Amino acid sequence: MWAFRTARIGSLLAATSVILRRCLRLGVAMAKSKFEYVRNFEVQDTCLPHCWVVVRLDGRNFHRFAEEHNFAKPNDSRALHLMTKCAQTVMEELEDIVIAYGQSDEYSFVFRKKSNWFKRRASKFMTLVASQFASSYVFYWRDYFEDQPLRYPPGFDGRVVLYPSNQTLKDYLSWRQADCHINNLYNTVFWALIQQSGLTPVQAQQRLKGTLTADKNEILFSEFHINYNNEPHMYRKGTVLVWQKVEEVRTQEVRLPAEMEGEKKAVARTRTRVVALNCDLIGDAFWKEHPEILAEEN
Numbered sequence: 001m002w003a004f005r006t007a008r009i010g011s012l013l014a015a016t017s018v019i020l021r022r023c024l025r026l027g028v029a030m031a032k033s034k035f036e037y038v039r040n041f042e043v044q045d046t047c048l049p050h051c052w053v054v055v056r057l058d059g060r061n062f063h064r065f066a067e068e069h070n071f072a073k074p075n076d077s078r079a080l081h082l083m084t085k086c087a088q089t090v091m092e093e094l095e096d097i098v099i100a101y102g103q104s105d106e107y108s109f110v111f112r113k114k115s116n117w118f119k120r121r122a123s124k125f126m127t128l129v130a131s132q133f134a135s136s137y138v139f140y141w142r143d144y145f146e147d148q149p150l151r152y153p154p155g156f157d158g159r160v161v162l163y164p165s166n167q168t169l170k171d172y173l174s175w176r177q178a179d180c181h182i183n184n185l186y187n188t189v190f191w192a193l194i195q196q197s198g199l200t201p202v203q204a205q206q207r208l209k210g211t212l213t214a215d216k217n218e219i220l221f222s223e224f225h226i227n228y229n230n231e232p233h234m235y236r237k238g239t240v241l242v243w244q245k246v247e248e249v250r251t252q253e254v255r256l257p258a259e260m261e262g263e264k265k266a267v268a269r270t271r272t273r274v275v276a277l278n279c280d281l282i283g284d285a286f287w288k289e290h291p292e293i294l295a296e297e298n
């Protein structure tokens with residue numbers, strides 16, 4: 001009797017599991033349409049593991065954008081501060097960015113070596129950075145350009161570059177900062193010759209043809225009494241964004257006995273914030289001061 005019952009339960013269970021399996025198969029077949037195969041056309045764009053992932057953005061045709069929006073020449077501090085505000089937003093909204101560097105119409109964002117954000121898909125990194133940056137540029141425009149309406153929507157191109165070692169990453173950032181220095185020195189003399197000496201752009205270009213750094217410094221000093229080293233750091237060095245612990249003091253209402261109700265007290269707390277620096281990245285000093293950026297766990 002007992003054996004008969006056990007056999008019956010067994011065959012019932014077997015029948016149920018066959019039905020269940022059929023249903024599941026049918027369900028899966030139904031969920032997959034005949035068009036499903038097009039998924040296979042998607043390319044794998046996973047960034048190589050253990051590499052620094054750098055996303056660099058650059059303003060599209062900003063030569064024209066700067067003209068149309070009356071940017072000051074050679075440097076418009078409103079435009080540079082707006083770029084930095086957008087980059088700060090990118091760092092705060094997205095994940096795993098350990099440092100960013102910007103100058104002119106470009107910003108580079110460095111994702112930590114071991115980031116597994118969106119399974120390290122390059123297209124996700126690039127498009128999320130570019131779209132967050134571009135929407136922030138429009139969103140915050142009025143805060144920096146109070147009297148200058150935004151005349152058309154700006155665009156930013158993006159690229160992803162992988163750097164396999166700390167040295168190559170440091171060299172990449174040094175390259176961008178050296179570019180900032182070379183362009184800024186040239187532009188400072190170029191516009192001084194036009195704005196202060198009345199040369200035409202073609203004449204200014206001719207005057208600077210073949211000149212070396214020392215020559216440009218000399219022209220600035222002897223003709224315009226400008227010591228290039230005293231020009232603002234933001235123009236000469238660009239902007240570095242890093243995470244830093246900042247002590248914040250806020251006045252806060254505290255719970256006290258009824259007779260003291262509503263009293264406020266200063267409360268200090270430490271938060272990690274994105275901080276903008278206009279410092280040198282090429283020498284060792286910066287990396288010694290901020291060892292956590294290249295630390296192994298990154």
Ligand SMILES: Nc1nc2c(ncn2[C@@H]2O[C@H](COP(=O)(O)OP(=O)(O)OP(=O)(O)O)[C@@H](O)[C@H]2O)c(=O)[nH]1
Nearest residue numbers: 059060061062063066071072073074075076104105
């Ligand atoms: N007047 C002024 N112009 C700026 C400033 N920052 C950037 N620009 C302009 O933006 C340009 C940026 O250079 P590029 O990125 O090489 O060139 P682009 O015109 O943006 O062209 P693509 O990047 O190739 O699309 C500079 O050459 C300037 O004309 C600024 O502070 N003041």
Ligand SMILES: [Mg+2]
Nearest residue numbers: 058059060062
């Ligand atoms: Mg550009």
Ligand SMILES: [Mg+2]
Nearest residue numbers: 058104105106
């Ligand atoms: Mg550029």
